[in-house]
Amino acid sequence: xxxxxxxxxxxxxxxxxxxDFDKEYQWNQIQERRNRKKRRGLFFIVFTLGLSIIGFxxxxxxxxxxxxxxxxxxxxxxxxxxxxxxxxxxLCLTYPQVQKNRYNAVLSNALIKEIRIDKYAxxxxxxxxxxxxxxxxxxxxxxxxxxxxxxEKSNHSILTDNTIAVDQDRKSDSVxxxxxxxxxxxxxxxxxxxxxxxxNQILKPEESLNLPAEELFEPSTKKTVRKLNHKALFSLxxxxxxxxxxxxxxxxxxNKQYAKKSLxxxxxxxxxxxxxxxxxxxxxxxxxxxxxxxxxFRTSNSQNTIIKDVVIARVEKLNGNIEDLKSDVxxxxxxxxxYHFFQKYQVVSMPYLAGYxxxxxxxxxxxxxxxxxxxxxxxxxxxxxxxxxxxxxLSVNSKMDWSALQQIGISYKRKNxxxxxxxxxxxxxxxxxxxxxxxxxxxxxxxxxNYSISAx
Amino acid sequence: MNExxxxxxxxxxxxxxxxxxxxxxxxxxxxxxxxxxxRVMAICRRYSNxxxxxxxxxxxxxxLLFKKLSGYDPTKGEFIFWMNKLCVNAILQCKRxxxxxxxxxxxxxxxxxxxxxxxxxxxxxxYSALIEKLPDGYRTILNLYYFEQYSHTEISKLLSIAExxxxxxxxxxxxxxxxxxxxxxxxx
Numbered sequence: 001x002x003x004x005x006x007x008x009x010x011x012x013x014x015x016x017x018x019x020d021f022d023k024e025y026q027w028n029q030i031q032e033r034r035n036r037k038k039r040r041g042l043f044f045i046v047f048t049l050g051l052s053i054i055g056f057x058x059x060x061x062x063x064x065x066x067x068x069x070x071x072x073x074x075x076x077x078x079x080x081x082x083x084x085x086x087x088x089x090x091l092c093l094t095y096p097q098v099q100k101n102r103y104n105a106v107l108s109n110a111l112i113k114e115i116r117i118d119k120y121a122x123x124x125x126x127x128x129x130x131x132x133x134x135x136x137x138x139x140x141x142x143x144x145x146x147x148x149x150x151x152e153k154s155n156h157s158i159l160t161d162n163t164i165a166v167d168q169d170r171k172s173d174s175v176x177x178x179x180x181x182x183x184x185x186x187x188x189x190x191x192x193x194x195x196x197x198x199x200n201q202i203l204k205p206e207e208s209l210n211l212p213a214e215e216l217f218e219p220s221t222k223k224t225v226r227k228l229n230h231k232a233l234f235s236l237x238x239x240x241x242x243x244x245x246x247x248x249x250x251x252x253x254x255n256k257q258y259a260k261k262s263l264x265x266x267x268x269x270x271x272x273x274x275x276x277x278x279x280x281x282x283x284x285x286x287x288x289x290x291x292x293x294x295x296x297f298r299t300s301n302s303q304n305t306i307i308k309d310v311v312i313a314r315v316e317k318l319n320g321n322i323e324d325l326k327s328d329v330x331x332x333x334x335x336x337x338x339y340h341f342f343q344k345y346q347v348v349s350m351p352y353l354a355g356y357x358x359x360x361x362x363x364x365x366x367x368x369x370x371x372x373x374x375x376x377x378x379x380x381x382x383x384x385x386x387x388x389x390x391x392x393x394l395s396v397n398s399k400m401d402w403s404a405l406q407q408i409g410i411s412y413k414r415k416n417x418x419x420x421x422x423x424x425x426x427x428x429x430x431x432x433x434x435x436x437x438x439x440x441x442x443x444x445x446x447x448x449x450n451y452s453i454s455a456x
Numbered sequence: 457m458n459e460x461x462x463x464x465x466x467x468x469x470x471x472x473x474x475x476x477x478x479x480x481x482x483x484x485x486x487x488x489x490x491x492x493x494x495r496v497m498a499i500c501r502r503y504s505n506x507x508x509x510x511x512x513x514x515x516x517x518x519x520l521l522f523k524k525l526s527g528y529d530p531t532k533g534e535f536i537f538w539m540n541k542l543c544v545n546a547i548l549q550c551k552r553x554x555x556x557x558x559x560x561x562x563x564x565x566x567x568x569x570x571x572x573x574x575x576x577x578x579x580x581x582x583y584s585a586l587i588e589k590l591p592d593g594y595r596t597i598l599n600l601y602y603f604e605q606y607s608h609t610e611i612s613k614l615l616s617i618a619e620x621x622x623x624x625x626x627x628x629x630x631x632x633x634x635x636x637x638x639x640x641x642x643x644x
Contacts, residue, residue: 019497026511027489030518398479
């Protein structure tokens with residue numbers, strides 16, 4: 001069916017025909033449409049990047065705003081409490097402003113102003129054998145400066161690490177529970193918990209009296225405060241190093257004499273990093289890498305040649321003359337040929353990396369970074385060797401290629417500054433360039449300088 | 457056209473050119489374009505009913521070609537066949553997007569037996585001009601069957617139609633073509 005007359009006629013009619021169209025105009029149109037698509041791709045990348053930066057700033061801003069708000073709330077509550085505490089008939093307990101580490105601090109700057117319990121004590125006096133407690137003795141005042149002393153005096157002890165024990169020795173101790181004073185031999189006020197070193201929370205007196213013992217010192221605004229689980233840090237990293245390009249196929253010169261001379265082999269990049277937490281981070285930035293190499297090698301080609309008039313022997317004739325005996329001798333002659341070629345390579349890239357930092361000690365840490373780089377522009381100019389082994393010149397300009405990037409480094413950090421030695425390996429993902437000696441893998445070694453910026 | 461074919465046969469040069477195009481060497485891309493444009497345009501003209509439509513397809517084909525060039529594997533076959541297939545797919549994709557496919561049922565009472573159509577007595581006719589006049593569905597199936605050498609099963613899969621539809625459309629295309637030829641002869 002397919003071999004019928006129609007088939008032949010159709011095929012012939014089409015193959016013979018050459019259509020007239022404006023090739024140049026069509027080419028321009030194609031280029032324009034391709035560029036438009038590229039721009040659209042670039043816009044998408046920039047848009048995504050911008051969106052993530054805005055998201056990050058929004059998160060940071062919201063956190064700091066909440067923290068400021070909680071500080072302001074605490075401050076206003078403290079002021080209100082100070083005013084209220086002027087009255088002697090109220091029990092005012094303020095949450096201690098712990099300034100040191102939560103494991104070390106002991107309710108410094110505590111503002112337990114007055115504990116007036118006389119009327120409660122009298123209400124309980126009939127039920128307790130220790131009812132003879134002097135009202136005045138129970139009227140305890142504690143100041144921030146000498147919490148421990150006062151506690152000892154009144155046989156109240158304050159345990160660190162979120163636990164307050166009240167009077168374990170004295171039998172007629174009082175436990176503040178549910179707003180009442182009770183006599184108990186094992187009066188321990190403990191399990192307060194939730195005291196944060198960086199929180200300045202104040203309990204309202206009315207509320208605190210109605211709270212159970214376990215919740216007495218629970219900050220009333222605890223739920224509103226969103227604590228940051230990490231210190232959000234920016235970091236700036238400047239890297240500068242040397243390139244070691246690896247060509248996939250350089251066998252063609254392996255058995256020949258060659259000399260390689262590297263001229264400019266350097267790479268530099270500037271990264272902005274965001275520490276997700278103490279160990280993980282995200283990085284992006286801009287990088288420039290280039291090298292310029294000159295190679296030369298010598299090939300030796302053998303060929304048979306016939307050398308004429310080679311003197312084999314000299315014969316002395318009878319007449320006394322000496323005559324040379326000549327012969328055409330075939331000989332193998334070696335012709336050497338020198339090849340010189342060069343390659344220039346320049347890449348402008350935008351890396352997207354995720355990092356993990358393993359802390360060796362306080363100041364030393366090892367970085368592992370991995371991710372991709374978007375090679376915005378790659379220029380390659382140089383010679384390549386074709387299938388016949390001939391050296392040819394070519395210029396390649398490639399855009400929007402992807403490479404995989406791995407980085408390992410050891411860094412020393414002091415305060416905000418750091419310095420480290422870094423090794424990184426970049427592999428072109430698109431390895432379609434089949435010309436020999438064009439590197440698809442580059443190892444870079446160099447120094448990296450870090451500067452950390454606290455987000456708050 | 458023959459020059460182009462000869463040029464293509466020098467596969468080493470073509471491969472080098474393709475490799476350079478993969479890496480966006482503009483001069484190589486232009487060279488590749490100039491080399492391949494007559495063939496691509498011929499394909500586009502076969503599937504279109506006007507010059508403007510063909511030029512649209514032509515641009516689409518080259519955009520797709522440059523995009524997919526890295527996917528060409530020389531070990532799997534000749535570049536020309538791969539390119540033909542890619543161009544046809546690009547054109548069909550365009551047609552699908554613009555909802556060009558309507559497998560019209562143009563019935564002519566005077567032509568009942570498609571197999572009886574004979575083309576022996578027809579010479580000096582510009583078939584490409586006649587094919588341009590065919591409805592889109594007819595033209596596509598005619599092209600796929602005769603030029604791309606697809607079977608009806610393959611055509612049905614490619615166009616998401618029933619195999620019988622493909623067969624009937626081809627028969628009707630031939631009938632329609634015959635009718636056009638007869639008309640052309642009568643006007644002479």
